[in-house]
Each structure stands twice: as structure tokens, then as C-alpha cells.
Amino acid sequence: MNDELSRLDLLHFARRVVVQQATAALSQLDRWIADEERREAERRLGEERRPAPLAWLIQYGLNRSNIDAVHTGDCWAAAKSGRCRPATREQAVDALRQNVPPCTHCRPDTELGVLD
Structure with a gap:
């Protein structure tokens, strides 16, 4: 073989x-x-x-009683502060009309049509 x-x-x-x-x-x-x-x-x-992104945010002070600023929902400055709470459009407009300063980065007053 x-x-x-x-x-x-x-x-x-x-x-x-x-x-x-x-x-x-x-x-x-x-x-x-x-x-x-x-x-x-x-x-x-x-x-x-x-969840849908928040449209408006209100930034509270360190003591959580006074309002420091109004932000758009996607503002990076609001995310860094950690002191923001969600707000309705009406609440954001009302805060701006009560002379709460708008964020200088996201300019919510422009988006909301509330200009001085």
C-alpha cells in the first residue's frame, strides 16, 4: 500500500x-x-x-429662594450651574418681565421675544 x-x-x-x-x-x-x-x-x-429636552430653565441662587437667571433648555451654562429647574414658557417670560437677568450665553429673552 x-x-x-x-x-x-x-x-x-x-x-x-x-x-x-x-x-x-x-x-x-x-x-x-x-x-x-x-x-x-x-x-x-x-x-x-x-425625554424631550426642556425648553426653559430658571436658575436659582445658592439659598434657592431668589432667581438668578433664565436659560434656554439646552444652555451649557445652565448645565454647569446645577441650580436650575425646569420652567414653562409662561414662567420664563414672567421671570424676564420681573427683571430676572437672561443668560448672556443662550439669550432666552431673544427666543421668547421679551426684549427691553
Whole structure:
């Protein structure tokens, strides 16, 4: 019996190895795709469930009794202060009419149409 493999046997073996490696690589790619699809679905769901941004904010003083400023809901300065509470449009307009200063960064008085 001849223990040497023929060229055809070697080619068939090489094909089986390539198919096995390609199958493993495709399985890995399918897992990566499934993971990415899951992350994308979670991201979309998070965006859908995210509450609407606040339109107006009122910044209170350190003692929480006096009002320091009026901000738009997306003002970066309001986010840094940490002393803001949500407000309705009417509350923001009322505060501005009572001479509460508008934020110099987001200019809520301009957006609200309350100019001196």
C-alpha cells in the first residue's frame, strides 16, 4: 500500500481546510453583525425613550429662594450651574418681565421675544 498522498488528495484536503476556515470566519462575522445590530437597536430605542429636552430653565441662587437667571433648555451654562429647574414658557417670560437677568450665553429673552 502506498502511504503517499496524491496531488488530488492534497488538493481535496486543502479545500476542506479552506472551507473550515471560511465557515469559522463567516460565523465570527455573523456574530459581529448580530452584536452591532443589537447595539444599533438599543441606541435607537434609547433615543426614542429619551425625554424631550426642556425648553426653559430658571436658575436659582445658592439659598434657592431668589432667581438668578433664565436659560434656554439646552444652555451649557445652565448645565454647569446645577441650580436650575425646569420652567414653562409662561414662567420664563414672567421671570424676564420681573427683571430676572437672561443668560448672556443662550439669550432666552431673544427666543421668547421679551426684549427691553
